Amino acid sequence: MKLRFVLPLVAFVALVGLLWVGLSLDPRALPSPLIGREAPSFDLPELRDPETRFTSAEMLGKPALFNVWASWCVTCRQEHPMLAELRRVGVPVYGLNYKDTRSDALRFLARFGDPYNAIGFDESGMVGIDWGVYATPETFLMDRHGMIRFKHIGMITPDIIEQKILPLYRQLEMES
Template sequence: MKANSPWVFLPLGGFVLLAIVLASGLGRDPQELPSALVGKPVPSFSLPSLLTEETFTEESLTGRWQLLNVWATWCPTCHVEHPYLLTLAAQGVPITGLNYKDELPAARDYLANMGNPFTHVIVDSDGQLGLDLGVYGAPETFLINPQGEIVLRHAGDLNERVWREKFQPLLPAAKPVTAQGEGV
């Protein structure tokens, strides 16, 4: 290859392109996962309840503001977030649980022993609803409006800071909830 050949600059051009791609990811919050479903209805589903004989559909997630929390007993971060979910539930925040790819006896025992923050618990044994929601893993929490549309998606544990900064500003006339269960 000649020194003045345009091919000499190919490695340099590749390096510059790679540097631009990598730099574009700097400063992004890794917890922020884009969701194509924000502003759209919860996908259609028909799944059983973990604790009753009921069957739930997307219509079950209409009529009020609520959270849809994706959790599992095999998920260590779900154990970390559980006390805060209990706090929110005690303050009247409706939370529907989506038990994701879990062993049903273990999930029932977990809620019996640790407390149940959920108004309903939907079983997603094969993970299809999770897949339709774009779930990467547990925990993830979705804010659902009364029309059954996804308003917000949060990947990771739901805690006081996340609730205050991300969820609460989107809720009409919401009171802040602290970890101690007190309204601020």
């Protein structure tokens, strides 16, 4: 008889718990299938120097950060100082200028600074598709062999740099 009253209560509490957990989940966060896989290769014109090419092979040999950005992306603008900070502490920062125009992108860099070692100019967005890009900014961290080890969608914050990117970068530096 008592069970009849306890059981609905237990079910209700379980449901509340389930919904509570659901509130903290981000339905927009996509787990990237690229983590632990080789970075997709590309061969693109360099944004700042159209005569030269920037190939994915240039990022090999050292752990590297690969940041997908565009001048039309407001969050990229907010994020930009973080990339300069990463470069300052010695992380090689590469860029993919995604579905942008060259003049807009160059104006962006002139105004907010240019922390990139090299930038691929992906006007059509095809390289972005290969990298599974769906929302700029996106940032990848690769080891020296070109394996993608970490991906962050959205703005890099000081917290993410301190807690995720730098510790992993130091660890990747140690790996042979």
